[in-house]
Amino acid sequence: MTSTTAGAIGTVAPGQRTGLLQAARDSWVVARRNVRRMTRIPEVLVFGLIQPVMFVLLFTYVMGGAITVPGATADPHAYRQYLIPGIFAQTVTFAVAGASAGIAEDMTKGLVDRFRSLPMARGAVLTGRTLADLVQTTLIIVVLAVVAVLIGWRTHTAFWEVICGFLLLLLLGYAFSWIGALIGLSVRSPEAATSAGLVWLFPLTFISNAFVPVSTMPGWLQPVAYWNPFSATVQAVRHLFGNVPAGMVQTAWPMQHAVWVSAGWSILIIALFRTLSVRKYRRANG
Amino acid sequence: MAPAITAEGLVKTFGDVRALDGVDLEVPEGTVLGLLGPNGAGKTTTVRVLTTLLRPDAGRAVVAGVDVLKEPNKVRSLIGLSGQYAAVDEYLTGRENLQMVGELYQMRSRDAKARALELLEWFNLSEAADRPAKTYSGGMRRRLDLAAALVVRPPVMFLDEPTTGLDPRNRMALWEVIETLVEQGTTLLLTTQYLEEADRLAHDIAVVDHGRVIARGSADELKAQIGGERVEIVVHDRDLIGTAVEALTPYAKGEPTIEKHTRRITVPVSGGARVLADVIRELDGRDILIDDIGLRRPTLDDVFLSLTGHAAEQGTETAEDAEAAEDRTVTTGKDA
Ligand SMILES: Nc1ncnc2c1ncn2[C@@H]1O[C@H](COP(=O)(O)OP(=O)(O)OP(=O)(O)O)[C@@H](O)[C@H]1O
Ligand SMILES: [Mg+2]
Numbered sequence: 001m002t003s004t005t006a007g008a009i010g011t012v013a014p015g016q017r018t019g020l021l022q023a024a025r026d027s028w029v030v031a032r033r034n035v036r037r038m039t040r041i042p043e044v045l046v047f048g049l050i051q052p053v054m055f056v057l058l059f060t061y062v063m064g065g066a067i068t069v070p071g072a073t074a075d076p077h078a079y080r081q082y083l084i085p086g087i088f089a090q091t092v093t094f095a096v097a098g099a100s101a102g103i104a105e106d107m108t109k110g111l112v113d114r115f116r117s118l119p120m121a122r123g124a125v126l127t128g129r130t131l132a133d134l135v136q137t138t139l140i141i142v143v144l145a146v147v148a149v150l151i152g153w154r155t156h157t158a159f160w161e162v163i164c165g166f167l168l169l170l171l172l173g174y175a176f177s178w179i180g181a182l183i184g185l186s187v188r189s190p191e192a193a194t195s196a197g198l199v200w201l202f203p204l205t206f207i208s209n210a211f212v213p214v215s216t217m218p219g220w221l222q223p224v225a226y227w228n229p230f231s232a233t234v235q236a237v238r239h240l241f242g243n244v245p246a247g248m249v250q251t252a253w254p255m256q257h258a259v260w261v262s263a264g265w266s267i268l269i270i271a272l273f274r275t276l277s278v279r280k281y282r283r284a285n286g
Numbered sequence: 287m288a289p290a291i292t293a294e295g296l297v298k299t300f301g302d303v304r305a306l307d308g309v310d311l312e313v314p315e316g317t318v319l320g321l322l323g324p325n326g327a328g329k330t331t332t333v334r335v336l337t338t339l340l341r342p343d344a345g346r347a348v349v350a351g352v353d354v355l356k357e358p359n360k361v362r363s364l365i366g367l368s369g370q371y372a373a374v375d376e377y378l379t380g381r382e383n384l385q386m387v388g389e390l391y392q393m394r395s396r397d398a399k400a401r402a403l404e405l406l407e408w409f410n411l412s413e414a415a416d417r418p419a420k421t422y423s424g425g426m427r428r429r430l431d432l433a434a435a436l437v438v439r440p441p442v443m444f445l446d447e448p449t450t451g452l453d454p455r456n457r458m459a460l461w462e463v464i465e466t467l468v469e470q471g472t473t474l475l476l477t478t479q480y481l482e483e484a485d486r487l488a489h490d491i492a493v494v495d496h497g498r499v500i501a502r503g504s505a506d507e508l509k510a511q512i513g514g515e516r517v518e519i520v521v522h523d524r525d526l527i528g529t530a531v532e533a534l535t536p537y538a539k540g541e542p543t544i545e546k547h548t549r550r551i552t553v554p555v556s557g558g559a560r561v562l563a564d565v566i567r568e569l570d571g572r573d574i575l576i577d578d579i580g581l582r583r584p585t586l587d588d589v590f591l592s593l594t595g596h597a598a599e600q601g602t603e604t605a606e607d608a609e610a611a612e613d614r615t616v617t618t619g620k621d622a
Contacts, residue, residue: 022392029389037377040418114373114434117337118390119363 023121030115030128034102035135044098045136052091052144059083059211060151069213069245077152082245084153085165085237086210089230091144092173093205095133097197099180102129104193107185107284123278130177137173141166156242165240168262172233175266178273185280209255210234213248226252229265236262288351290315290442290473291336296345298331298497305331306342307497313475313490318468320488321477322586324594328497329477330370333446336475337367350442350473363391366435370446370477372427373434376420380411380430383419384437391438398437405433408463410456424451432460442473449483461487481586491586495594508589514539514556515581516588517565521549522575530576533568537561543591549577554584 038045064079103126106112115125155162180197187193207224208214208231214222225231235258238244254261291313298306305328313319321329334340336347338358347354350364374383381402388398406415409429414422419430428451435443445464449457464487468474478484484491485505493501493508501508517537521530530551531542540554555561562581569576 026390029386033375033378033382033386036382037375040377109376110369110371110373111375112373113334113339113367113369114387115390116339117362117365117367117369118387119359119392120390124390 023124023127026121026124027127027131030124031131031135032128034129034132038132038136045139048094048098048136048140049143051094052087052140053147055090056084056087056144056147056151059087067212069248078245080152081154081243082238083211084148085241085243086208086234087148088141088144088169089172089234089237090201090205090210091140092137092169093176093201093230094198095137095173095177096180096183096201097194098133098136099129099177100184100187100193100197101190102133103181103184104187105190108189112284122282123274126178126181126274126277126281130174130181133177133180134170134174137170137177141169153243157240161240161242164259165237168233168236168240168259168266171263171266172230175269175273178270178277181277182273182280185277185284204228204230208234214252223252226254229262229269231255232258232261232265288315289313289348290350291319291475292346292348293332293336294346296332296335296342296347298328298335298340298342304497306335306345309345309494309497309499311475311492311499313473315473316468316471317489318464318474318476318487320484320491321475321494322481322484322491322590323477323494327494327594329494330446331497332494333367333369333444333475333477337365337444338362363438364440364442366438366440366443368432368435368443368445368448370450372431374419374427374430377418379416379418380406380422381415383430384433387434388437393438401437405436409433410459425453425456428452429456429460436467439467439472441471443467443475445474445476447477447479449478449480457483481590485586493590493593501589501593505586508586509584511589514554515558515583516552517555517562518550518552518578518580518582519565519569519576520578521551522577524549526574527551529572530569530574533572533574534565537565537568540592543588552588554588555581 060080060083064083067079069079069082106115106125106129112125155165183196184193187196207217207221208228209225210230214225214231217225232254235244235250235255239258244250250256289312291311293309293311296306296309297304307328309328309332311319311332321332323329331340335342335345336349336354338354338361341355349361352360352364354361375386378386381399384402384405385395385398388401389395391398393401403412403415406412409432411426411429411433414426419427422430428448432445432448435445448464449460452460461483464474464476468487474487476484476487489504491501491503491505491508492499501511503511517534519530519534521527524546527544527546527549531544534542534551534553537555537557538553539556542551542553544551555565559581562579566579
């Protein structure tokens with residue numbers, strides 16, 4: 001910082017990019033920043049991995065023996081086949097916590113002032129965050145799939161159906177990270193954001209078909225579980241992976257059209273929560 | 287010269303707090319405006335409104351010819367900001383931070399990368415360029431944040447207490463950087479607690495208190511406004527401060543300022559060296575031992591004290607009561 005080098009400062013005019021192209025590039029720049037942060041704080045990813053793997057092992061070896069799936073054979077592997085898609089779906093929903101804590105941190109640490117003073121696209125800070133979460137979710141799902149295969153989980157469908165199953169999972173995860181974005185913007189303290197991101201996930205994922213068949217629940221709870229957006233994805237993925245027990249009959253409408261219901265819910269959540277989040281972000285601080 | 291920054295009647299309230307109560311500012315192109323004021327006066331709030339971070343409840347602002355409320359994004363591409371608290375990503379390296387800012391200013395990646403290196407060198411951060419900002423010292427973070435404000439070499443810059451936390455060498459170096467930028471035509475709005483800094487850098491000074499501009503002018507004009515020289519004495523015995531003030535009263539042309547812990551008393555006087563001799567005789571007559579005595583021209587500190595009734599730095603007490611100061615400041619504000 002000396003006056004001799006001060007003269008070397010060149011005129012750098014900001015480029016003129018507008019519209020969608022700018023939004024895409026700004027989101028990409030912010031996403032890259034968040035992925036870089038991920039590599040510098042690997043603990044987050046590690047704990048993100050441990051949790052679902054632990055769930056798989058607990059449900060398979062501790063509780064699996066006590067749960068019987070109607071329509072399945074007495075095969076000890078049957079519950080595993082049924083369970084794994086549920087764990088996949090539950091895992092992707094944890095993107096909520098990452099997004100809510102990350103955005104709350106950005107909002108409180110003053111970095112948001114830097115972003116808001118730059119001529120960048122309006123939603124890019126949030127879109128960049130959710131895209132980085134999608135990268136993280138993908139990594140976790142890959143590792144989880146390997147663990148699942150090791151303990152005996154198999155798919156029984158065409159390759160493209162399996163791919164579609166994973167895409168539906170990632171779409172759900174992406175939708176949930178937008179819910180997380182709104183929570184992070186509303187809570188504004190990273191600690192509160194983590195708990196606020198997680199508390200409602202447990203009822204949501206447990207009052208569903210993810211871990212036990214809905215038909216075993218009390219009658220009044222069954223419609224809730226069937227119409228739970230989360231159940232649709234679980235059912236859709238089981239269907240696409242060929243993990244629906246052969247003898248299990250599904251009569252509820254959302255279960256019969258699970259793939260479309262799942263995609264529809266996810267897209268609806270993205271549209272709604274993205275709009276709300278971007279609006280809230282622009283109004284934050286004044 | 288056309289004004290590069292204009293603010294008219296800015297009002298902003300936070301609950302019961304009226305942070306801005308009708309701020310008017312005008313900064314001609316290519317000049318530096320120093321915004322002075324005690325803690326909580328509304329300096330940062332003013333900067334945040336002008337840099338599009340905060341919407342005012344009332345008022346109008348134009349920066350670089352663009353209306354801040356109507357076209358905020360256009361304003362953002364024309365300004366550089368370094369806020370009161372460094373806004374850097376702790377987990378990114380210095381280089382990555384600056385490159386990201388460049389890219390978000392819509393620079394091409396290659397240009398942003400080159401610019402980041404140039405700025406790191408310029409701000410003495412080359413050696414730390416590839417370390418996460420988390421490992422930076424406070425002053426290094428501050429410099430990284432300042433570098434971020436210069437990425438596109440914007441025509442209008444806002445620096446909120448830029449040298450707070452910098453060591454004397456880096457502070458002086460930053461002053462040189464600022465002087466160079468201004469020579470090249472940059473318009474700058476600067477807030478500071480260091481009156482020496484305002485004295486050196488600012489063409490114009492606006493003193494803010496309770497969300498209003500209470501005085502405006504060049505440093506010399508402001509000094510002239512509060513009158514002539516000061517006699518400054520350091521009493522040897524703390525217990526005699528009261529007696530010494532009494533002894534000085536007949537010569538005082540205004541309220542004395544007392545710093546108890548340094549035993550320093552300052553009174554505005556007129557009459558120059560003759561008064562100094564009288565004061566020495568008076569103190570001697572009362573057997574008040576003094577460690578130091580001198581006659582000096584008013585500094586911006588004096589301006590600050592007399593206008594706001596608060597000290598610029600902590601630990602200074604003034605004998606004025608705040609209300610009297612406020613009465614006076616209102617009239618000064620109108621004259622300015
Ligand atoms: N987000 C906010 N919410 C509530 N009050 C606020 C907020 N921002 C500022 N204020 C209040 O507005 C007033 C002006 O604050 P501001 O930060 O502008 O002062 P300042 O002149 O920059 O002070 P300092 O020298 O301490 O930096 C203060 O009373 C402060 O408490
Ligand atoms: Mg401030």
